[in-house]
Amino acid sequence: MALRGNSILAKKIQSKLKLFGRIGLTTAFVFVLFIRLQSAQWFEQYYSRGLYPKIANILVPFSDSFPFSLSLLFILLIFIWVIISLVISWKNRKSIFSWVQWTMDNLIAIVLLTYVLFFVLWGANYQRLTVEEQFNLANLEVTQADVESFLNRLEPILINFNSSRDQDTALISIKKSLKETIESITTVNPRLPKIKQLPKGSLIRFGNSSGVSSPFLLEAHVDASLSDTFFIRVAAHELAHIAGYAGEADAEFVSEFAVLRGPDDFARYSVALEVYISLLNKLDDDLRKNYYQALPKQVKDDIKAIYIPFKKYAAPQWFQDLQKIAYGSYLKSQGVSAGYADYSRDIKLLLIAYKQGYLLQ
Template structure:
């Protein structure tokens, strides 16, 4: 009887021992994601507006001192670990159970770190509720009116952007985020946003990836292949992620609002040009589409064509398609139902904002106290 009792204790130690602690932490984190997804107001107050700003400040205070991406170095380290462990297994320097334990715990650790360091923000309140912007009903006539105004803004803001003072643009974007922080419901500064070039920009350019956010070291990263006219908006988009905005449509909306309300013409034009692409894509099936396109000035059309040709030249179709599928699966896993189509959801947010006079009044009061 005592022997059975000892064996039971040994089995429990095996299940709950140090070897499997990563898996138990991952299970706890998974259950927590389900809880936070069910109570977005709790996520907003406890994590997004409570814990996360301190996490961002702590991590970015370290990563800011490195001119290269620590996240990219981290990913390379994982690849090296994988190759070394496979080699050790083939050479029989590692047993199967040790190999499995290593990788199960490593993947579990990645899962836990991702959510605790940033990923829980996926379950915060939706943008309309968070910013108290009323949702508008789909209306083709109003859509065309907003699109026409956007075209006018792009035409008026046009400026030839061949070279760029990156440090100045960074400062302008930060100034705008700080000014709009009360409206955007962010706890500025919530960290240090030093923009870094993507280490493997050439490879990522093949997938037409303009930038991304590194959650493990709180890093904003942009492609070395970005055209100057694209840089301000893409930078503002990635900074939105660092500020705890996970959804791509929401990050697009934040970036547009920040750049469009900057006193700098380059930021204004970058915002209008970027947003116009999504609106024109939505308008393509409309009868009024040809007339709307005619309203766009030739210099603006020329920039559209230049951007398109630039990325088509860099793009690798197979890599782009594979990256899109991975991104789509990643977003849907984090309960972004639209997946990769979420990027174009910025059109809905802009329509909601444009038709909400109360929200517009609050913003104008903030900008012109």
């Protein structure tokens, strides 16, 4: 009788804990929805320049203490836990209906918890002021003459590059440049993580991406298959994400702006190369060909090397299209109205910064 009484008491306590957990999680979710109604200026002041740097100062050193991707390990463990939980619940089911109900209840709880953690730990940075506002970029028209002028400024960086391609030194310089640039704009000195490499082709094949940042542990990952120059470029982008720039174009612009103003030749060359390619695509065919043909063989080889892993590890086209649609929908849900197309906004921002005298003068 005593054992039975203890069992009943344990079930009552468990039931109450579940109820309190659901109430707490629902309350947190509603609170997040309420917070999202605040202005961009509010998020800039109280989150991106207030709470988030404190979160980064805790999570970044913790994640950096592991030599491997802690995020990847957590994903694997969570996947195993979900499978085991589903199997156990299926074996202990009273009916198929009760199992489906249990599964749906827990799925909803997981989705709510994931969103709350995502928003609090990093995702609220989507709501901050745009880089146009932070960097005082004017709404200027960009002409082909501006594109050609900027290309001509970038060209010496590419043509005259003959320094060593030291990845570690370049990454140290990128972090320093990002810190100095962001602190001059926001007064915040961001805590930046180590760059962790994922297996060759893993991000390209399964994520249609070359780099990814964890919003839960603030880890920055880059696909190990990338060419030496593009690895540096992607690493700079991911570091800008962890610095608090959630939007893709925002992270692109901030990282490009900081590195092009920085001292490391290899870092500047790597970023200038990718920007140069993007600018060439804004020219007509004949003019683009003329600019490309004028480049030294080494620069052309580096451009070709960028695309090799994307051809080697490319996922089927239908899968790539599906991923773009899914990621575009995710971006729009975070307030990025252009969705996947927002990636290209950084080039216009760079051109405006150049016209205003902030770059390569």
